[in-house]
Amino acid sequence: MNQTPAQKLLTIGELSQRTGASVRSIRHYDEHELLASVRGSNGYRMFPDKAVTQVKQIRRMIATGFTIEDIRGFPDCMLLLEGARTCDQISDVQRQRLETIERQIADLERRRIRLLKTLSEGAIPPID
Template sequence: MRIGELARRAGVSTRALRYYEQQGLLAARRTSNGYRQYDESDLKLVAEIRSLLTVGFTLEDARPFVECLRAGNGSGNACPESVEVYRRKLAEIDEQIRTLFGRRAEVAAQLAEACPGCALRTGGTT
């Protein structure tokens, strides 16, 4: 399939596909007239990349998952390198949560000081 069809089927822009190629995550074969040519396995790679990006991973984070799929595994998370990326990402998210809880406590304290009679609701609103 050509780049336009892959983009349509994957739900991404052709520009994104060219960028993935530039970053070494996607490898297009070229036809005799120079057009990029892709197959079903490329669709699976793009779906894996998009899935990871959607939940906050970077393109660099996606690299082990792509390499795992290219190695013939049925899933990008079947390799130890991918599992390690999951672990690192969870640690990053846990740290962000701790930071946000700390910030929330600081803002709640400032609110209590500014408005002693105001009740602080737990849903993020006052």
């Protein structure tokens, strides 16, 4: 298959090198239909150049606390533009994710206080 430079497809290894994502993560994103891959004549996954931006955006969103399922529901523009600003369609999801993180932080802080008290008193304190 002859390709012009604009049509060059990336191997999963090349995509991994260009994005810093592991090959395993890229396969995971592809299996969840966040990326569009094609199979080469050798059966290996091949990715268009735009997948570099998509993988970087996916990694940013995951680092912010979003799940693969959350990201699947986001508009395509969120994946196609590197550094894309969030849009109104996902503001509710962002607020819900923030509330979850804040609850987790509060729970961890309660556990931390109990553990500090246990260490200082030498006994596990009763549950409040």
